[in-house]
Amino acid sequence: MTTTTAITPSRWKRFRNSYLVYSFKRDWIAQFCLAIFLCILLGAVCAPWLAPMNPYDLTQINILNSELPPIWVDGADALFPLGTDAQGRDLLSTILYGARVSLIIGFGAVMLQALIGVTVGLMAGYRGGRIDAFLMRLADIQLSFSTLMVAIIVGALIKAVFGGAVYSDYAVWLLVLIIGLAEWPQYARTVRASVLAERSKEYVDAARVMGYRDRRIMFRHILPNTLSPIFVISTVQIANAIISEAALSFLGLGMPETQPSLGSLIKSGFDYLQSGSWWITLIPGAVLVVLVLVVNLLGDWLRDVMNPRLYKG
């Protein structure tokens, strides 16, 4: 064993020489998108240190500062570069904190989807038979109802059962749960398809002959070979989850205005659109679109690069 480890280059080196990094270096759109995504991510993660104000701290908010326009419009205050919203919160700070909430929900929901979807997909693909038929029928039915519809209905029901106050207290967790539960079939179908292709390969037979348990074969042997499609749909799913969160928040089934996400910021600004305060809606909206767009473009690029039919080795 020691001789082989001496010959194989380190993990980092293998990654650096991989086809993935090679094509990344040659694709300026992917580089540009990753740069913007990292900027938004950094801004969101470091919001408490970067933001000029804390929108959650009521003592820093002055209602007299409400609906100030951004700095390039007449009547602006230099203290608020992107203007203020109807409650007098600095829009730049609120957007940074809002992007944080949106990203937490996006990533959290995708992790939950992946957890459920990968488990179901592995089970269905590996076991086959009746379990497979049942689980995939379930996934088909849920998908035929469109994930957004399922999320809206589940959100509405939870709100009706527990009431608005409880809903807003646990909104982040509930949204992760709702979006996670609504979109797992995407993962399940993708994973199942690749498991079906892998299952008949010789290394699986070998592992079975060696007497490994099913669970070990599924998670340690088959799962690593289905990772590239999982990566590809994960990017698209993050974009979808962020859009779903924004849509739910816009419908009043998401984050409350006291803890705004990008979607609830857009919603709160929409009421003031007619009075001419377009920036409360359109600036967070632009951030949302840019965020989703770069994630989608990265997903497109990843699909082109990782497409198993094109990817050699």
Added chain:
Amino acid sequence: MIAFLIKRLMHAFVVMFVISVISFAIQSNLGDPIQQMVGQSVPESQRAELREELGLNDSFLVQYGRFAANALQGDFGYSYFFNEPTTEVIQRHLPATLELVIAATLIIVVFSVPIGVYCAIRPRSALSRFFMSVSIIGISIPVFLTAIMLIQLFAIGVDFSPFPVETGWGQWLNGVLSTEGGMPSYGRGNNLTHLFGTWDSNFFSLDGLTYLVLPAVSLASIMLPLFIRLIRAEMLEVLQSEYVKFATAKGISLKRIYFVHALKNTMLPVITVGGVQLGTMVAYTILTETVFQWPGMGLMFLEAIQRSDIPLIVTYLMIVGLIFVVTNTLVDLIYGLVNPTVKLTGKPA
């Protein structure tokens, strides 16, 4: 074929049954009908009597049986808020949603087919690349944001005075976009043409149509890029196939190959996906109708949630569920009929 038909119908019934059980569970566990009927001042003994009389103490199964029997006869109970049968409330709101969906579908069909085909025939031309980039931007803009931007641009108007008016495009922008009191963006307007029953239409007068434009464009904006990409991908695949090469070799004109031979086989999967996407469209009507205060089923559903109008919520779920199940079954059946390669009763490959 008969076996396939029966299997699909059984499947549809099972799904409808599950939806009805979920709906009933919601109805029986949320809200107290006695509370709704008599209020606070009635003593507990009378409440218990009423409860017994209405059969609320019966077992879940018996109550479900009653619910299902009523539902099959079109009786879903009374809306708490409107104080009239929920089916009538829905009938009143259904035409508005249908018109919105029809208008959006028209926009999608009229634009997606030519653009998708063009992008497949000339995949490397500048115009195709432009369409493809616009389509990925379109996918990334949530439908309610498209709607808000349309309202800002065409209904409220934008002051472009900071832009240089002297240049041609500045003048153009000022002329086109900053019209005061531009397009209507609220409700359906007053110029509706009465068709029949509860159906008032926006389609038959110019004023009615102007109310329809912004909501329909918003609703179409989310599907249009999807369909352009789908048609392009399918068409590219078809153009690679043997029979297209053979047709080219025979010397058939390119126009005929593209629009008669290739397009026919392109549209088959597109129609299936289209049928399935109808469900997504229903979800997006909720968002579009909320932004434009369009008095359709989506807005009604959202208001019912805010008012905790459980019977109306349940009826909406059942009816939307029915629409989904019927379209999915129809799409499957049509696909099975049209495409001879599909395995009818066997397990999917």
